[in-house]
Amino acid sequence: MASMSPVSGSVMSIYSGDFGNVDIKGGIEFSIDYVEKLKEFLIYIYQCRELAVAEVKKQRSDPYVKAYFLPEKAKMGKRKTAVKKKTLNPVYNEILRYKIPKQSLLAQTLNLSVWHHDALGRNSFLGEFNVNLGTWDWNNKLRKWYQLEPRTPAAGIGLKNRGEMKLALKYVPMSSTGPGTKPNLTGEVYISMKDCLQLPMLRGNKINSFVKCRVLPDTSRKSWQRTRTVDKTPNPYFNHTMVYDGFKEEDLREACVELTVWDHNRLSNHFLGGLRIGLGTGKSYGTAVDWMDSTHEEATMWEKMIASPNTWVEGILPLRMFKVATPAK
Structure with a gap:
């Protein structure tokens, strides 16, 4: 993952980001x-x-x-x-x-x-x-x-209701599987994407949606995971589980799960809304970051996950608009 984080970036699926890998300036x-x-x-x-x-x-x-x-x-x-x-x-x-x-x-x-x-x-x-x-x-x-600014997902400008996402989180701590086996020195975060509800219809009655996920502070392209695309419904059912490893318990207080929902069409992908599930402290590993901006509902779900290892924590959270951080080099 990014150099500022000790969390590793092993993922079950990989999706190339839409935003390039150049630091924005000028x-x-x-x-x-x-x-x-x-x-x-x-x-x-x-x-x-x-x-x-x-x-x-x-x-x-x-x-x-x-x-x-x-x-x-x-x-x-x-x-x-x-x-x-x-x-x-x-x-x-x-x-x-x-x-x-x-x-x-x-x-x-x-x-x-x-x-x-x-x-x-x-x-x-x-x-x-x-x-x-x-x-x-x-x-x-x-x-x-x-x-000049980093890519600002601009579809849905002015929309007050961007829909909701139903999901579940689980943290599996470090463990040893038994005598003579190599212990797992770090834990895993499981993110189970259930479905989305009442997504905004930006193109008449057409919407083909998918969800992208990464765990910040890793902004590299290899950290992206995504669901399949579900066509022609504002209430897509995904039933997709993503896994990120390399977490010690203290890392959970510095990390943030970013989930973004996109409408796919032939020319481009339009950002519909997203979630940032973390503690919302504004800092990660002592550095001020704008992506550590979780709402009260998002932070509460993350806190419950930390407090309940090996247990699924479920929730339905409202989607919101934010700037998606630029992938690192």
């Missing part, structure tokens, strides 16, 4: 405008600065900027700039255009993301910035710098 300079006469939305992309290095061995990035409307990316399509090679400070001076009624814009979020172009198609995410067009000051036409 900024983007842009402005936006709407031309009433042409019914055209304009995005002026000027430049980026101090971007992350995508290819560490070559110490280079070949960045470009991509524009989408959220939460439904496919509806209006994407626009993107040219690729600028071998630079962390690309200058574009390009205009991305959309023919769209202004009233339709007010229900959208503009997503600007920066990517490293890879010749083999394995593009790396370098950061993004989201603009809520419903609250945007349309008199503001000035170019301005904005700090």
Whole structure:
């Protein structure tokens, strides 16, 4: 697992994350405008600065900027700039255009993301910035710098009810299986995914959902596990158990189980909501972390698991929105 944690990362299944493996840094300079006469939305992309290095061995990035409307990316399509090679400070001076009624814009979020172009198609995410067009000051036409941020799951913006998840947790401590056998010096955490209830329907009556899991502070790709995808229902039944090993009892107070629910479609996966089940202390191994932010209900379930080893602790918890931490290198 991550170097800050002694917990090992053995898992039963592996799922590659959607967020790349580059530390996010730098900024983007842009402005936006709407031309009433042409019914055209304009995005002026000027430049980026101090971007992350995508290819560490070559110490280079070949960045470009991509524009989408959220939460439904496919509806209006994407626009993107040219690729600028071998630079962390690309200058574009390009205009991305959309023919769209202004009233339709007010229900959208503009997503600007920066990517490293890879010749083999394995593009790396370098950061993004989201603009809520419903609250945007349309008199503001000035170019301005904005700090790039890690991937923010933006589907379901404005939804108050994101559904619930039914699950069970169990901690099996370190043990010895008998005379002459090698003792198990660390314990295991079992996470039994039962089902989800009343997931938000972002695409009319279509939803194809799956659940991803990892145990923080490990943000590496190898820590991901996922369920199968259940199609065409807001109440998917998964019945999937995930196991993470390498836990001593003291590690449980520093760790957090992150469960995220996703709607899968052909173009992209949309984040619907999630849980972070831990003590919610704000710290892990003495370091302040934003992912140790469990709600009272989530923290109570984790506390019950710690207090009841070898016993399943069940619960139904409400899903919520949060930023998913970027995978480590």
